[in-house]
Amino acid sequence: KRRLWDSIPMSCRPRLGFLVFVLGFVGALFPLCAVEQAADVRSIKGLQLMYDFAEPNGPFVRDRSEIGPPMHLKIGNPAAVVRSQGTLEITGKSILRSSNSGRLIKAIQRSGAVTIEAWITPRNIKQKGPARIVTLSENGSARNLTLGQEGAVYDVRCRTTKTSGNGLPSLGSERKAVKTELTHVVYTRGRSGEAKLYLNGKLNKRASIEGNFDNWGENHRFALANEQSMDRQWLGIYHLVAVYNRDLSLGEVQRHFKIGPVSGEVQAEPEADPNEVLFETKVAALLSKHCLECHDASNRKSKLDLSHKTAAFAGGSEGAPIIPGNAAASLLWESVVTDDMPNDRTPLSANEKAILKEWIDGGAKWTFEMID
Secondary structure, eight states: OHHHHHTSOTTTHHHHHHHHHHHHHHHHHHHHHHHHHHHSOOOOTTEEEEEOOOOSSSSEEOOOSOOSSOOOEEESOGGGEEEETTEEEEOSSOOEEOSOOHHHHHHHHHHTOEEEEEEEEESOSOOOSOEEEEEEEEETTEEEEEEEEETTEEEEEEOOTTSOTTOOSOEEOOTTOOOSSOEEEEEEEOTTSEEEEEETTEEEEEEEOOSOSTTOOTTOEEEESSOTTSOSOOOEEEEEEEEESSOOOHHHHHHHHHHOSOOOOOOOOOOOOHHHHHIIIIIHHHHHHHTTTTEETTEEGGGOOOSSHHHHHHOBTTBOSOOTTOGGGOHHHHHHHTTOSSTTSOOOOHHHHHHHHHHHHTTOOOOSOSOO
16 A cells, blocks of 8 residues: 555645545445435335326326235326326316225224325315315215315315214314415324324324224225216325325324425335334323423423423423433423322323333433424
8 A cells, every 4th residue: 555655646645635535524424314315214104005196198197105906096087187207287177096995995994094195286275075185985975085175274084983974074174274385285093083184294183083994985996186976176286195004193294294295215114213103102192181281382381391302301490301211310200200290180190101201211202393
């Protein structure tokens, strides 16, 4: 190596040295970039359908989920569809429909949970019916699940053994939620019956929908842009549609919103951190139920805000409430286990206390903000 360096003219050595430095710096950064890129991948656990509209032409929209058998959609009226690589615009009366949805229906029935994710651009805010954006139904009054547009409101009808055959009462978004711009719409319904509607990564509406999916129609077909009876037309642009047989967490919804309307490669995800999963599935709901009434950004009792990670770990007038890895030394745990918190309200159950202690002792991983 020394002989090689000595053979290089003196005038070239500074430039070569600088080049070596730059290559070394880039090489050091590359693994970090790779890790960051790997973190921004779409969740595929429970994925049943995915349409990214990548084909610029043809009579079908391919199911990219790689969960067999695939459920490709046939375009009913190609003249009313404008296609480009990555989008599909509905300009007139048409429907995109699967030939059979048995695989999807059975998967959702087994899990008792479902998520519809759609990246869309509505044409206008006057479409009613509700106009069908995504539907798994037989006709306008018999359905398993439908995401629709009712004027300026997104409307979701999910049939269970406790609702009507039409999925009523429905879960509607806040008023004036529909915008004629690219929008990320996610509906989740967990096995416990808790249903949530997210718009652009933020929780818009929630409700409890009791019952199970045992009464779902086994022959209902999956479709986009219209009802099976062709009388509930939706107009707009599709960028991505995905269906899961589980309820995505808020953290996953926010990650998908950050990624945007791209499918990427369907690949296995890294194994989830159990402490992060515990926060997303149980602890966040526990804190929201018992703590945020007195400890959020608008009502900081004892100067403590538990709605944001930074504020929660910084603590209030009595100090830091959470010591990751040590519940016994955490003021939050001390207040909860002695029933001092929540004040003047029903104490946490033994199971809820155990969950909170497990989370703190496990590292208190906090993966998303509960209030924006």
